[in-house]
Amino acid sequence: MEIGGWADETFGGVADVFRDNFAEFGELGTAVSVRVGGRPVVELWGGVADQRSGRPWTRETVVPVFSCAKGLVSICAHLLAQQGRLDLDAPVATYWPEFAAVGKERITTRMVLGHRAGVPVLDRTPSFAEIAEWAPVVHAVEEQVPLWEPGEAYEYHGHVFGFLVGEIIRRITGLTPGRFFREAIGEPLGVRAWIGLPASETGELARLVEAEGRPAGDPQSLLMRIVTMNGALVFPGLDEPHGWNDPELLGMELPGAGAVASASGLAALYGAAVTGIDGGSRLLSTETVTDAVREVSAGPTWQGFDLGQRWGSGFLLDSEHxxxxxxxxxxxxxxxxxxxxxxxxxxxxxxxxxANRMIGHGDDRANRLVTALRACLKG
Structure with missing residues (x-):
């Protein structure tokens, strides 16, 4: 397998694991990018971006990154809080009065960011066209009765997370979350990441492939209702219409799970958030990061499952599993x-x-790279 790119000598262990992952996990196409102190120290890519044509993966290749989208909208929310335009602990209705209906008047943005708002799924099933239109989903969120007393439990909020935080961003800035991200962060930093992929970038888009034997899941389960918006979207499911290789889906704003990005773009974004890049000032201050990494949710979910996850305000936090x-x-x-x-x-x-071979949520490919990175940093 031809590997492109480079790694600083100090970070050769990351390059070794990246290469080994092709043999260990049957990688199709993939990339890893690491910035330290704002400087790129690892930029590696390899394999095939599109299995049908054999088009190779390059540094510019972008791929759907699903719920990594939540990080983009969460960075936007924290940036607005840092600017004094958003109080994460004020009721959402402060910025979006219509949201207060049917028992949601006490819900804060932090509850949403921590998956504690009580609205992980909608009773209504919007059509694909309504999802693309945005406003019908926002109205459905306004009408939704919380499943539990807000703040008293947590459950993964999936797509609703993106629409809810995204509408708060829109109410404050006048811009949809994808547009605000590009104008305030993406374009100034030059990062290859979008919520709503431009048509001009589809030539660099990797095509997803399902790994063999991935279970489909029960469409009536709460989790599947969450990740498919009651069946309006498909999951797992990749092909047109409405699958995750469908340009129409990738072009709409789905801020809970619909981002498309390159590895180098995402690493640059988070590098900018914590240190700045290319000599620029950091995007998020030390105080803002301290607020973001304070644990908001952990342990058993509303359904009683404990997957080991710890949540801050909009982000996963460090955990053993x-x-x-x-x-x-x-x-x-x-x-x-x-x-x-x-x-x-x-x-x-x-x-x-x-990567474009979808082995499964939480598989060990990335974890092995992080383990190698940790060893390199200690060395």
């Missing part, structure tokens, strides 16, 4: 295809791993 990072200052998100991104301002690290 399923996503070990570098320590108490680490914050990130992972995606349904195995993608993983995080930042850490103690170590000055921005890390991102992406």
């Amino acid at each position: 399923p996503r070990p990072m570098l320590g108490g200052r680490s914050f990130g998100n992972d995606g349904a295809g195995g993608q993983f991104v995080f930042g850490d301002d103690e170590f000055g690290v921005g890390f991102a791993y992406v």
Whole structure:
């Protein structure tokens, strides 16, 4: 397997694991990127971006990264809080009065970021066209009765997370979350990451492939209702119409799970958040990161499942399982295809791993790379 890119000698252990992952896990196409102190120290890619044509993966290749999108909108929310435009502990209705209906008047943005708002799924099933239109989903969120007393339990909020935080961003800035991210962060930093992929970038898009034997899941379960918006979207499911290789789906704003990015773009974003890049000032202050990494949710969910996850305000935190990072200052998100991104301002690290072979949520490919990175940093 031809590997492109480079790694600083100090980080050769990451390169070794990256190469080994092709043999160990049957990688198709993949990339890993690491920034330390704002400087790129690992930029590696390899394999095939599109199995049908054999088009190779390059540094510019982008791929759907699913719930890593939550990190993009969460960084936007924390940036607005840092600017004094958003109080994460004020009721959402402060910015979005219509949201207060049917028992949601006490819900704060932090409850949403910590998956504690009580609205992980909608009773209504929007159509694909309504999801693309945005406003019908927002109205459905306004009408939704919480499943539990807000703040008293937590459950993964999936797509609703993105629409809810995204509408707060829109109410404050006048811009949809994808547009705000590009104008305030993506374009100024030059990072290859989007919520709503431009048509001009589809030529660099990797095509996802399902690994053999991935279970489909019970469509009536709460988890499947969460990740498919009651069946309006498909999961697992890749092909047109409405699958995760469908350009129409990738072009719409799905801020809970619909980001498309390159590994180098995501690593640069998180590197900018914790240290700045290319000599620029850091995007998020030490105080803002301290607020983001304070644990908000952990342990058993509303359904009684304990998957080992710890949540700060919008981000996964370091945990033994399923996503070990570098320590108490680490914050990130992972995606349904195995993608993983995080930042850490103690170590000055921005890390991102992406791939197009969807082995499963929380698989060990990225974890092995993080373990190697940790050893390199200690060395």
